[in-house]
Amino acid sequence: MSNNLLQTPIEYLKGVGPNRGELLRKELGIYKYQDLINLFPNRYIDRTRxxxxxxxxxxxxxxxxxxxxxxxxxxxxxxxxxxxxxxxxxxxxxxxxxxxxxxxxxxxxxxxxxxxxxxxxxxxxxxxxxxxxxxxxxxxxxxxxRSAMQPVYPSTETLTNRGISNRAINKLMQQLFLETQALFSETLPDYLVNELKLIPKNVALFNIHFPKSADILARAQFRLKFEELFFIQLQLITKNLIRKHKIKGHPFDKVGENFNDFFKNHLPFELTNAQKRVVKEIRNDMGSNAQMNRLLQGDVGSGKTIVALMSMLLALDNGFQACLMAPTEILAN
Known part of the structure; x- marks a missing residue:
């Protein structure tokens, strides 16, 4: 579909007009056709009985x-x-x-x-x-x-009192799909859609608003949730790559006396394989030219602090300082 059509102001949709358009903008933030398409239902009601x-x-x-x-x-x-x-x-x-x-x-x-x-x-x-x-x-x-599973859309008291009920929004959605013929451009690569057996974008959008069964609704929701998380992940990867290239760090490539002496003479126990692996990964990161931002996750008592301490010793060996911050309750004890 042409992106120009999706950018059409919402008041031009049949059944909206200037007054309803102003209400939709003010109450739901719907300015364009694209905004209405992305107004996903909060829940669904069984309308078969x-x-x-x-x-x-x-x-x-x-x-x-x-x-x-x-x-x-x-x-x-x-x-x-x-x-x-x-x-x-x-x-x-x-x-x-x-x-x-x-x-x-x-x-x-x-x-x-x-x-x-x-x-x-x-x-x-x-x-x-x-x-x-x-x-x-x-x-x-x-x-x-109308589908057996009736969508319930986000709304406000003002919209309901002004005649824009859930049914009215549903009718506007029907009109939107009639005008656009539900021909929405695919946003994921074909190989990914085929490999993961995802339903096409236009099929997913249609069945989010007009599901014929719980099964097709679940597939539509999975497709759109996957797409959202997929693009979020791409953005994070892109930002990380840009940060690595633009913001240079200080390489801590020296493993010196502080680290070795502590490891050989003062460490009162043997590190677990997981701790050794993480220490090695952190050493590699700190030895590169890129800044390191790392979250170390583990159960209580699993040995996260000792890994942090050894990372701090690497900083000392390379002529820098390090600071360990702890919650006030721990310091008080």
Whole structure:
């Protein structure tokens, strides 16, 4: 895909426009098509089951139900107004509640039309209710590019109150893939993709947003996680090479009296093979022209300090000083 298309301002995506574009920039940092593509879901919800109202439980679970809205009213309360809609199916009725965005929501709701609602179900005064549910016409629900595993995207209260719900973001993602035809350029070498049996970049991106199964989702996540870590590792290697060439160190190539005397006459025990190997590696590093940055890792009591001490003696043998820092608790003891 042309990178120019990915750099298109987000307000030019069908369904966004200037107002929504400003909200997406402010709330989610989405400025371009590329930013929306990289808005990966936080989690996924099983959208294969439809509940009946008489099957609901007061457990704050996320459910989806097919039914109709038969009434809408505004209820006055001490802390303000709330919009309440009566939702029914063939087993009972419940309430849908909105505390903000009344005007936009009232205009978008259609009475006596079959819809699919989705959200968290609770009980109040003996009646089940759902606050700020997602609502979709059944006809659109069946035709939409919907997977069994529904993605849940990062969001904010401001976006939800302004009508940019999770479902709205999902629709924008569908539109984005329709406009771009999901033809995203491969970013890894072919030999690496084939050797590790990774799925292509465009397939991974599509299935992150519209997974058909848990298996393909896992493969898509692995592919994108591998790519991220792969390029981080390349950056670290590149920075390390640049540092070695640009920042010259002092070669400690002399193994002198301090090191040899301590090793032969004062070391009260035999070093382990692992300690000998690490001391040798550090000697080689310190003998080069490049600065050494090394993390020595080992269990408590494994002998890290003695390795550090012998490295310090190498510095002394080459006319330099060395400093060993320890936590305050150790010094106090």
């Amino acid at each position: 439809y509940y009946k109202i008489n099957e609901l439980q007061n457990n704050n679970a996320e459910v989806q139900i097919i039914g109709k809205i038969i009434n809408i009213k505004t209820v006055e309360q001490k802390r303000g107004k709330r919009l309440v809609a009566t939702f029914v199916d063939d087993t009972g009725q419940m309430e849908l509640v909105w505390f903000q965005g009344h005007k936009w929501i009232r205009e978008s709701l259609k009475l006596n039309t079959v819809v699919v609602i989705f959200g968290k179900c609770t009980s109040f005064n003996g009646l089940f209710n759902m606050a700020h549910p997602e609502i979709e016409l059944l006809s659109e629900h069946e035709q939409s590019l």
